[in-house]
Amino acid sequence: MKTFTHGYAYLFGCTLCVAMPSWGQATANLDELTAQWLALDKSTQKLKSDWQLEKQQLKLRIGLLTQENSQLSAQIKQEQHNQDQVSQQRQALLSAQTDIEQVVDAYRLAFPSMLSRIQQLLAGLPPYLEHQLADDLNKLTEKSELTAQYQGIANIAKQVAKAENLIVVKQGMITLNGTPLLTEQLYLGHRHGWFITQDNATAGIGYPRADGWQWQPVDAEHDSIRQAIISAKNQVPGELLHLPVNLGAK
Numbered sequence: 001m002k003t004f005t006h007g008y009a010y011l012f013g014c015t016l017c018v019a020m021p022s023w024g025q026a027t028a029n030l031d032e033l034t035a036q037w038l039a040l041d042k043s044t045q046k047l048k049s050d051w052q053l054e055k056q057q058l059k060l061r062i063g064l065l066t067q068e069n070s071q072l073s074a075q076i077k078q079e080q081h082n083q084d085q086v087s088q089q090r091q092a093l094l095s096a097q098t099d100i101e102q103v104v105d106a107y108r109l110a111f112p113s114m115l116s117r118i119q120q121l122l123a124g125l126p127p128y129l130e131h132q133l134a135d136d137l138n139k140l141t142e143k144s145e146l147t148a149q150y151q152g153i154a155n156i157a158k159q160v161a162k163a164e165n166l167i168v169v170k171q172g173m174i175t176l177n178g179t180p181l182l183t184e185q186l187y188l189g190h191r192h193g194w195f196i197t198q199d200n201a202t203a204g205i206g207y208p209r210a211d212g213w214q215w216q217p218v219d220a221e222h223d224s225i226r227q228a229i230i231s232a233k234n235q236v237p238g239e240l241l242h243l244p245v246n247l248g249a250k
Helices: 002-019 023-123 127-142 146-163 222-234
Strands: 167-176 179-188 192-197 203-209 212-218
Touching (some): 023 127, 179 222, 192 212, 203 222
Antiparallel strands (some): 203 212
């Protein structure tokens, strides 16, 4: 009996020894789990902290990007506005250029007619004035630039207008009925003229016609014409003179 009891107890003790872990091992497992938990909690806290920091940085970056986007949008709108203004200005310039080109073309087309009228005008001027402006007329026909051409026309027109208010005395040859005569000539403007020969034998009047300047003899008024020429040459006032004129003169 003693031996059995002892053998049972031995077997029971062996059973307890196999079925239950030791206290030291359980404590070690608990410490390991606690350490893992603490590490996990620390990692979680770090993640939260990192996320908060990253979130703030992201908010800041979003704010900056939003501000940059607003500035870019404003710049784009301004550039579009500027481009619209540039486009409008370009269109206005093109329109103005087209108008100018049309005006220039009109003046270019009108120049031959203007030149013809100037030539007709000069042909009807007193001989001295026609000769004086002949060089300007020749230069005018040689010019190729439109501005220079019209400036030449304006210059001739000014000289003709100036001559309208002048009293001029000239000496030279005229042709009367196919005969050349040495005469003194008196011009009042460029519409009326008188002449007399050196021997007082022939005197007459001059006036413009469509085909040029015309000389015409008169039978009387020789003395009046001579006296008018002398007064004009001396530039002194004289007695009132009656000079013949052609009422059909232009």
